Amino acid sequence: MRLFLRYLLLLSILVIIAWVKIPQRYGLDFPRNPGPEFDRQVRTLYADRINEGKPEIVLLGDSTLKDAVNAELLSILTGRKVAKFDVPGSASAFWYLVLKNNIVVAEHRPRMVVIIFRDTILTAPGYRVHGAYLVQLDEFAARREPILLERAYLNQMSPVEIWAEQYFPLYSAGEQVQKEVDAWIRYSFPNWLGCNKDCTDKSMYEVFTSADLEPGQLRNAVATAEQYLYARARLDFERQVNKSFLPEMIRLTKENGIQLIVVRLKNQMTGTDGSETPEVRRYIEELTRYLGKQSVIFLDYGKDPRLAREYYKDALHLNPEGETVFTQILAEGLGEALKQDK
Amino acid sequence: MSFASLSFIIFLVCTFALYWLVKKREWQNPILLAASYLFYGWVTPSLAVMLGASTMLDFFLARGIQASPVRTRLFMALSLTLNLGVLAGFKYYNFFNDELANFVTSLGMNGDFFLTRVLLPAGLSFYTLKKLGYMIDVSRGMLKPTHALVDFALYVSFFPQIIAGPIERPQKLLPQIEAQRAWKADFFYGAWPLILMGFFKKIVIADNIKIISDQIFSLDEPSIFLLIMGALAFTLQILADFSGYTDMSRGFAMLFGFQTSENFNLPYTSLTPTDFWNRWHITLSNWLRDYIFFPIGRALKRSRLNLPPWQVLSIPPIATMFISGLWHGAGWNFVMWGVYYGVLISVYQLVGIRGDWKPKSPWAHGLAWFVMFTFIVIGWAMFRAPSLAWLGNILFNEPFLHSQSDLIVGLIAFSMVIAYSIPLWIKLGLDKYAKDGWLTSAYYAFATVLIIVFLNATFPDFIYNQF
Numbered sequence: 001m002r003l004f005l006r007y008l009l010l011l012s013i014l015v016i017i018a019w020v021k022i023p024q025r026y027g028l029d030f031p032r033n034p035g036p037e038f039d040r041q042v043r044t045l046y047a048d049r050i051n052e053g054k055p056e057i058v059l060l061g062d063s064t065l066k067d068a069v070n071a072e073l074l075s076i077l078t079g080r081k082v083a084k085f086d087v088p089g090s091a092s093a094f095w096y097l098v099l100k101n102n103i104v105v106a107e108h109r110p111r112m113v114v115i116i117f118r119d120t121i122l123t124a125p126g127y128r129v130h131g132a133y134l135v136q137l138d139e140f141a142a143r144r145e146p147i148l149l150e151r152a153y154l155n156q157m158s159p160v161e162i163w164a165e166q167y168f169p170l171y172s173a174g175e176q177v178q179k180e181v182d183a184w185i186r187y188s189f190p191n192w193l194g195c196n197k198d199c200t201d202k203s204m205y206e207v208f209t210s211a212d213l214e215p216g217q218l219r220n221a222v223a224t225a226e227q228y229l230y231a232r233a234r235l236d237f238e239r240q241v242n243k244s245f246l247p248e249m250i251r252l253t254k255e256n257g258i259q260l261i262v263v264r265l266k267n268q269m270t271g272t273d274g275s276e277t278p279e280v281r282r283y284i285e286e287l288t289r290y291l292g293k294q295s296v297i298f299l300d301y302g303k304d305p306r307l308a309r310e311y312y313k314d315a316l317h318l319n320p321e322g323e324t325v326f327t328q329i330l331a332e333g334l335g336e337a338l339k340q341d342k
Numbered sequence: 343m344s345f346a347s348l349s350f351i352i353f354l355v356c357t358f359a360l361y362w363l364v365k366k367r368e369w370q371n372p373i374l375l376a377a378s379y380l381f382y383g384w385v386t387p388s389l390a391v392m393l394g395a396s397t398m399l400d401f402f403l404a405r406g407i408q409a410s411p412v413r414t415r416l417f418m419a420l421s422l423t424l425n426l427g428v429l430a431g432f433k434y435y436n437f438f439n440d441e442l443a444n445f446v447t448s449l450g451m452n453g454d455f456f457l458t459r460v461l462l463p464a465g466l467s468f469y470t471l472k473k474l475g476y477m478i479d480v481s482r483g484m485l486k487p488t489h490a491l492v493d494f495a496l497y498v499s500f501f502p503q504i505i506a507g508p509i510e511r512p513q514k515l516l517p518q519i520e521a522q523r524a525w526k527a528d529f530f531y532g533a534w535p536l537i538l539m540g541f542f543k544k545i546v547i548a549d550n551i552k553i554i555s556d557q558i559f560s561l562d563e564p565s566i567f568l569l570i571m572g573a574l575a576f577t578l579q580i581l582a583d584f585s586g587y588t589d590m591s592r593g594f595a596m597l598f599g600f601q602t603s604e605n606f607n608l609p610y611t612s613l614t615p616t617d618f619w620n621r622w623h624i625t626l627s628n629w630l631r632d633y634i635f636f637p638i639g640r641a642l643k644r645s646r647l648n649l650p651p652w653q654v655l656s657i658p659p660i661a662t663m664f665i666s667g668l669w670h671g672a673g674w675n676f677v678m679w680g681v682y683y684g685v686l687i688s689v690y691q692l693v694g695i696r697g698d699w700k701p702k703s704p705w706a707h708g709l710a711w712f713v714m715f716t717f718i719v720i721g722w723a724m725f726r727a728p729s730l731a732w733l734g735n736i737l738f739n740e741p742f743l744h745s746q747s748d749l750i751v752g753l754i755a756f757s758m759v760i761a762y763s764i765p766l767w768i769k770l771g772l773d774k775y776a777k778d779g780w781l782t783s784a785y786y787a788f789a790t791v792l793i794i795v796f797l798n799a800t801f802p803d804f805i806y807n808q809f
Contacts, residue, residue, distance in 0.1 A: 001527070001531055002778070003531070003535075003778045003782060003783055003786075004531060004534060006780060006783035007783040007786045007787055007790075009783075010783055010784050010787035011786075011787040011790050011791070013787075014787055014788070014790075014791050015791070018791065158348045160348060161348075164798075165798075168794075170791060170794045170795055171794050171795070171797065171798055172798070173795075174794070174795045174796065174797065174798030175798060177795045178795065178796060178798075182550075185754075185757055185758055185761045186754050186757075186758075188757065189753050189754065189756070189757035190750050190753055190754065193750075193753070195750050199750070200750055200754070202747070203746070203747035203748075203750035203751055204747075204750075204751060204754070206745065206747040207561070207564075207568070207747050207748060207751045208557050208561070208751070212561070212562040212563070213560050213561065213562055214559075214560055214561060214562045214728045214732060215562075216728045216729060216732075217559065217560040217728050218560065221560065231385075232385070
């Protein structure tokens with residue numbers, strides 16, 4: 001008992017010290033707003049590209065889009081100018097920001113925005129929003145992004161977490177403290193040997209970022225990350241949809257006279273040809289009904305037999321042959337929408 | 343449900359309150375059983391159904407053995423087939439499914455069905471060994487089967503242990519389940535340091551060191567130097583992760599009035615491979631020793647094969663560790679890892695170094711430790727490697743260093759290993775010289791602060807969940 005009481009006493013002292021010192025050290029004000037803070041800068045990369053290229057069709061997606069669609073071929077097949085914005089590691093939060101802060105504010109207004117997605121990603125607002133993804137989001141986020149903050153972060157946190165973020169510096173400044181500890185460990189030893197911060201960062205980049213990854217490990221890492229999309233909560237469409245960025249993306253496109261088209265690309269995560277899980281099937285049925293009501297065109301290639309296994313280089317990405325096949329399939333699918341557009 | 347989640351904390355508080363409120367064992371056990379099934383079936387309820395069905399079958403088979411001893415072999419065969427069949431099915435299906443799909447496709451049929459990945463139910467490997475131990479002991483007449491289904495089901499599914507052990511023996515846990523339990527403040531005072539250290543090892547040490555070890559083992563062709571540093575990082579990671587889990591498990595069990603087994607006893611201070619396995623995952627080692635190693639040894643001694651003594655000495659550890667490798671995972675690297683330890687144990691024994699060997703000279707002691715620690719790190723490199731081909735390629739084709747960048751990154755990994763192992767060294771010293779003193783209280787207070795700081799990060803699962 002004595003050990004525990006002494007522990008409580010010392011812990012209280014440490015917490016009080018942290019309460020005073022942390023806000024000073026990291027320049028934080030308490031109570032603070034929960035969730036991440038974004039800077040004022042908003043990159044206009046995609047708005048610039050739209051203004052320069054004046055595309056009629058804008059494709060938006062992650063690395064699967066990069067490998068799935070040949071923009072030049074699609075342009076030839078459809079007879080329309082196509083711009084492809086494929087950002088590896090991006091997800092619905094990023095697409096929402098690009099749509100809101102780049103596409104709809106561009107001087108040139110594209111006729112269509114085509115989002116290439118897989119399974120539940122459109123209604124998973126908390127997917128790929130932390131760590132390196134947060135840096136990616138910050139580039140396209142304005143200083144105030146209440147919808148992003150609410151849907152990607154606050155809705156994903158428990159009340160205890162929100163309280164701790166607001167009032168408890170030890171928890172709230174965790175990331176800053178962690179970064180400092182990490183930097184100390186990472187840079188000290190090489191520094192003693194004459195390799196400064198730049199040299200260390202360059203070494204890390206050379207060894208990890210530019211090197212090839214072991215295919216099996218890569219596959220496992222992808223599968224582990226993708227499990228998030230297939231958790232029970234994410235497959236509950238009704239529960240997810242109004243907390244997601246999908247309604248906002250629909251609103252933004254409608255208000256700006258842009259036809260939103262969402263395209264589901266087949267993947268090999270939940271099953272192979274024809275072996276989609278019942279949960280995913282149910283989710284897609286509900287998504288189809290919802291999009292229909294919202295006048296959003298939904299092209300579902302999630303089970304398309306033309307996208308055979310030999311066209312995939314891994315569970316998610318198509319190989320060059322697959323890219324050609326899918327581009328043709330997509331051009332065909334977009335045909336109907338384009339006829340209406342004429 | 344993960345120990346490191348808010349839902350678990352709510353679950354624990356509710357179960358704890360209800361459990362001690364009812365006071366009577368007749369109510370406590372059903373409450374704990376219901377809680378254990380809720381915990382286990384939280385994400386996938388069908389897993390709890392599977393656990394329930396297999397528990398009932400073993401319960402009645404054990405009763406059958408008692409009621410009709412002449413049919414012991416039949417009942418045991420049924421239990422072994424069921425338990426090992428389910429375990430092998432889940433564990434090794436993914437190992438063979440690609441080959442199966444290719445074979446079916448080569449026959450002109452659609453083999454895609456076989457490409458669906460089967461997810462290993464968490465804890466299956468652990469509770470299967472628990473049930474098998476019970477059945478074997480009953481069949482050998484070493485244990486009277488319990489007549490209370492609730493007690494047996496609780497023994498199998500006890501939530502602090504179901505995901506990753508300790509693999510508690512029925513002789514230790516069942517009598518506690520069958521006994522009256524009244525709340526004592528000592529339960530809390532014994533539990534909190536364990537729970538705290540468990541979270542500390544997991545959140546502060548394992549999850550941080552994991553970052554660098556994962557990165558190195560994800561590279562397609564790292565240099566030998568990077569492999570060594572990655573293996574060192576993994577050596578620390580797996581100890582912190584698994585022993586952290588065990589600490590939490592023991593702490594939670596203690597909150598409910600149960601004393602459960604230690605699983606780790608300073609394994610990296612071992613001087614011999616046998617010593618290592620007496621200190622690492624102790625409950626698994628004991629299980630393997632009693633149900634695999636000893637029976638093989640006895641069978642060899644009794645056999646008329648007239649094997650030379652060195653074979654009689656070598657076969658049991660190699661066979662036992664081969665099975666241990668298979669139990670740990672479906673992959674040739676796990677098999678190789680198991681056989682590697684089997685061979686090491688045999689070689690040490692053949693040259694006369696037994697498990698309890700302690701050299702008198704401090705130099706010899708230091709050298710023996712260094713040699714054994716090197717063997718341990720090599721073992722973890724095999725265990726963590728994506729494949730044996732990957733490991734072979736590095737050892738035979740890659741240079742010691744690709745570039746100066748390798749050296750820098752290797753040094754970063756090394757400094758992380760040193761930095762994150764310091765708290766464990768301090769704790770070791772405190773346990774030895776200042777147990778229960780002010781310094782220990784201060785250590786726990788600092789550990790709590792670090793947990794809170796590092797809590798605001800992602801939560802990877804426990805490594806041993808995969809087994």
